[in-house]
Amino acid sequence: MSYSGSGHPYAYGPPPPGGWPPPPSQPGMYPPPPDYGYPPSQYPPPPSYYVPGTVMIPVPVPPSQPPPPEPAPPQSTYITNYIYHGETTVTPSGDQTVSIVEAPGEYDWVATTALMAGSLTGRAVVGGHEGWDGSPLWVIRAWHNGDLIPGKLSVRHNAASVMYAGKEISVQNIEVLCARPEDLRWIPSSNGNVPPGAIPGGRTSSGETLYVGRARYQLSVTPGKIHPSHNSCYIGFAGQEVAHKMYDVLCRIS
Incomplete structure (x- = not known):
């Protein structure tokens, strides 16, 4: 082994009093001192810093709200054999057309509803009046169970009805008879008979x-229906169908 001029190997010189300091606990733990070209700020090594890890904090999550309920479909009102959805006019389906010869231009059946019929004031045929308040009753017709039935409308009270199977049936979709007063007249009759010119309803x-x-x-x-094979005219009163042998028939003036 060779020695340097100082007589010690590797030219380190003699150890200081008390001996050399112990080496670091792990090799390469610290960077070299400044004399070896590292910036002074990195020596001595900075103290260790504590970096906290990810902390999981439970956060309450509100339960999901159920979807809003589907809106309920509009309620249909069943009127005679037609479903009423709020229309102001009603056209019967093709299988309900009536093969009745009507004199053109002398009178018309105008489709409407019991609530909207007031717009026909001045055109509608007044067939009578209520006994309890004197309000007018108009001549109308409406479908019920396959029959097209003449009946009455209390325009003041927006209430229409026809007679069927012993009962007075409330209806909403109706046809109002419209004509000039000078074109029609009421003629007395009885027992299901009708004179010439009678208005088919x-x-x-x-x-x-x-x-x-x-x-x-x-x-x-009260306006109603003349049923020839029953020898009667039927009117509605207090929810019942009332038969009469003596009555008036609405006729055209020829």
Whole structure:
């Protein structure tokens, strides 16, 4: 082994008093001192810094709200054999057309509803009046169970009805009879008979023609249907169908 001029190997010189300091606990733990070209700021080594790890903090999550309920479909009101959805006019389906000969230009059946019929004031045929308040009753017709039936409308109270199977049936979709007063007249008759020029107002499902009539009952004069094969004119009163043998028939003036 060779020695330097100092007599010690590798030219380190003699150890200082007390001996050389112990080496670091792990080799290469610290960078070289500044004399070896490292910036002074990096020596001595900076103290260790504590960097906290990721901390999981539970966060309450509100339960998801259920979807809003589907809106309910509009409620249909069943009127006679037609479903009413709020229309102001109603056209019967093709299988309900009536083969009744009507004099063109002398009168018309105008489709409307009991609520909207007031717009026909001045054109509608007044067939009578209520006994309890004197309000007018108009001549109308409406479908029920396959029959097209003449009946009445209390325009003041927006209430229309026809007679069927012993009962007065409330209806909403109606046709109002419109004509000039000078073109029509009421002629007395009885027992299902009708004079020439009688106004056909409808028909039964079997094809029998029903005519427009009226009868007096309990201080009222009420429009209704003349059913020839029953020898009667039927009117509605207090929810019931009332038969009359004596009545008036609505006729054209020829």
